[in-house]
Amino acid sequence: MEPRKKIAEVVETSSAEFTAQCYKLDGAPPLGSLVKTKNEPFEIYGVVYNVETHSLDPGRRVVARGENMKTEGEIFRANPQLARLLRTDFKVLVVGYGQGDSLYHYLPQKPAPIHGFVYTCQLEEVRAFTRSLDFLSLLVDARLPISVDEVAAACLRHASEAHPDPQVFLIKAGKELACMLSSDAKRLNSLLKRIR
Amino acid sequence: MMEGQNSEERARLGTVVSGSLNRGVEVKLDASVSVEDMAVGRYVAIEGEKRRFFGMITDVSLETVDPRAAITPPDISDPFIAQVITGTTTYGKLRVLPMLTIGGDAASILEGPHPAKTVPTHFSEVKLASQRDVELVFGAEDEKRFYVGTPLDMETRVCLNVSEFVKRSNGVFGKSGTGKTFLTRLLLIGMLQKQVAVSLVFDMHSEYGWEGKTEKGYKVKGLKQLFPSKVAIFTLDEESSRRRKVSTDVVVRIGYDEIEPEDIELLRQTLNLTEASTQAVYQLAREFGDRKWLETVLNLTEDASKQLISRLNIHDSTYRNLRRGLENLRRFSFLIPRAPDNSVRRILEYLDRGINVILEFGRFEDFAAYILVANLLSRRIYAKYRENAEREMGGEVAPSHPLVITIEEAHRFLNSEVSARTIFGRIAREMRKYNVTLLVIDQRPSGIDGEVMSQLGTKITCLLDDERDIDSVLTGAAGKSELKSVLSKLETKQQALIFGHAVPMPVVIKTREYGSAQSYKELGFLEAAELKRKTEKDIEDLWAS
16 A cells, blocks of 8 residues: 555544645645544545635735746745745545445544545545445535535546446445435436536 | 356346235336346245245336436437336336245245245335245146146246136137137147046047148147047948048947937027927927937927917917928938947946047037037937946946036036036036036137136136137136236237146146147157067067066
8 A cells, every 4th residue: 555645634523524635735645535534443435525725814815927927836836925825725525434444435523634634545545434325324415615415426427537437436335325315316317428 | 147047046136115916016127127038937046034025026117206207318429328217217117916826934845835925025026926936836747737838938837727627617719710629639649648538529620539720721630640549439420431541449429319398498599490390399209208309299290280380389480480490300310219339338438448438520510519419429428427426426437537517618518508508517617527628619708607707726828819718708707807908918929828726827738739740759659660679669568568
């Protein structure tokens, strides 16, 4: 297994979700990918659901600077301070935790710790965690500021890549969704179209 | 998935989700099982918590979890979506009628299956019945059980317990051309082979004895060709038999003196007699005696007739109606004033020796001849059997071979108007008391008296599509409405539903093959060369010992 890649730090936390700040500007993991953080003895797993980059100082708005530049890269080269003044945050929906060798697809007793390091998950970990699809109900039932279905679909697409036969995984996940959303054919249809 | 069904490993179909004993349980099909692979009439086994159930699929339906899915169907042109929604939002459902149960403990397994008195618990696993399940239920072929066919889509043999079969009167039904004759031929062979009864067949169309024809015109061997030493062919029409190159054993002649007033009464409709003229027959019989009346009346001159009717106070038109009817009987060349031989005695001699008798009607294929002869002979034979049975009760004689009388167009004998009067009605009702039972063959079971229908032990029915016929056949059967859907979906050829006394549960079979050299061999027929070899060997063995 590759060494774990530390990418961010928890800056805001609650039982169901946390916000992490990336160490690098624009260094957020993709939407829907699985990340984890530690709160001994638990490893808390979550799905990335919202990535935003903003000014570090809420009182100072970012201004446009590239009028006379040829590429976006030039803006950063000409204004090296920007990388320090801007921050990329991402929000994570907690979908389960691990303790020892066991994985649980429901909320942990303790939330992610503030200043906890956030790591991306290796393929093996993604495969292990998504072997059971019980976490989908946490995802599908969540109330998020962005479309839950977009996040769920992105999450499943990512997870499928970790499985030896992505199509089989997606069909299994699709069937799980079909059972959960049996009373909402329209939502199910649009969701299925996003994961095929 | 379907390839596996004949192996020992049974294919899982789904789980029980609801239902009742009366209507049958509902089974949600697994997503991997296509409704298109299911068929009504097929057997399934349900693994309950404490016992196993055997049942029959009686309906297949399509369901959706959300009724809106039916209004805005998902895009199933996309294979992914199609695969996902199968078995989840949309699924197949079976209705299964549990019929037998078998307990889980060793004692119950030895005891064998019992009729189901309850249903399996929720979410019990449902599988296709395996070969072993079917064998467990129907038993393997042995000295009492005769292989009649295979369940739908299975290779297992379904066996009919012929020794139980002959204890009751039975019926073979089905529309014309659905294979009643083939089925009957098989049943006759079964009874013959297992030696559980001797048969007397009133063979209206001469197709059981020597040779029959398939609908496509191929010839198939009759019973006599297959079992020459155990079958005797009697004929009413020697010429027709000779033309067909049938080796007959006895030519039947019936004397006028053997015809009784009751026989004429049965022919009332066929001979177009009025009620009054049938009554007049009794008067004439009293006048001239039971044995002489017919001959005398047929030979009366015009003048003598006039004197007679005025003496007996019979209306002229009644008499003329009767005469016209009776004159019809002259057409039958097998009716002669004095029969040289007593046909009944000859038939009984053969039956006593355990030889099956098939009476061919040759060209006398009309109902008048058939009803007259079948009724007349059966009545006397029955009387002898009855006498014998009574003497047997007194310990005087050994019990006679059980006799099965096969009649075609049974509704002519057993309709509610005449069934109380014909001998067949009586045999059907009294059942096996005197060792005589019926095998009735008919295409219009609704024409048969309900009381007689209800007395039939085992019913074997090919496709029927008239609502009344179906109702009448299924009268009294458990799970009637479910069997109804099975019955009306039978194929037109080679398929039959068997239910009743001789089978532990209703079963749809594909009838055993009959007509190929291989099938004859399986039925115990030896070709001439083989027969010769066997005889020589038997002689050798005899001398060697």
